[in-house]
Amino acid sequence: MLKRVLSAACAAGLAAGLATAALQHVTTVPLILEAERYETAVLDGWSAPEPGLMTAVAAHGDAAPGHAHGEGVQAHGGGDHAHGGWSPADGLERTLATTVATVVSGIGFALVLIAVLLLAGERITARTALAYAVGGFAATGLATGVCLAPELPGSAAAGVEARQLWWIGTAAATAAGLYLILKTRHAAALPLGLALLVVPHLVGAPHPDGYTSTVPAEIAARFAATSLAVHAAFWAAVGLGVGILWQRGEPRAAA
């Protein structure tokens, strides 16, 4: 059974990942590249301190994102973003890197989705997998996006670990809350589920004190809306892929 789970998740993740990578190539990636032009323009007018100091700043992360990125931009001469280390060159290499990351993520999301469907005792069909994928989007896309909107490079942000912790907690709490509300009948399920949906937003995500981005707000707004749509399409592709590919294996496995 594990083999079947792995093969369905790998195939679904590969298909959804490739489709979503292609979608990113024409939607979010051009906006990221555009934003990096603004970021680079600011940095060009800024005299860089010695490289050793910049590496230290970059290693510490994110006190001043625009500046912390400076080392990477100047060292690699492109719209580059790593914290001072290697990063894929713009063009084919960068597209391939994004594609690999998207496919690996897709397989990961597909595995988690199948695990939840099995634990919930569902029949895994295109319909059920898509329904759970919608829940997944609400958890990882909508709930987290309320407090941590999708950001372009160059935006100010609080410490990355604190935001990651909030993100993971919020996604998990939202998924659990939705499951309690939609799939269980216990009397306490509704209030407990609602609490799980709301509490992360009462706690609130860590935020910076000010704003530093030099990217026009119009581009940032377009990026936020576009990336949520890409996120939704990604989940939908993973859900459909899991349901269809699982069904394809059904007669053989059941025989």
Place this chain on the structure above:
Amino acid sequence: MAKMFASAGAPVSGTPISSAQAAGASRAEVLRVALVAGVFGAALVFFTGFAGADVLHAVAHDWRHAMAFPCH
């Protein structure tokens, strides 16, 4: 699609059963498989979305921004 699902081992045809039952898996096996799949899947998402290593961050950079994974 429901017909595709009908399994030879199902006790009553037409009764909605879970995919786990259709595969003839015991509850313990379902738990084991779901745990392995869930942990492995979460690890893959962690590496592409959250891991701090510079190389992983560089490769997944545009994807992390697109998914609004906290990045920088």
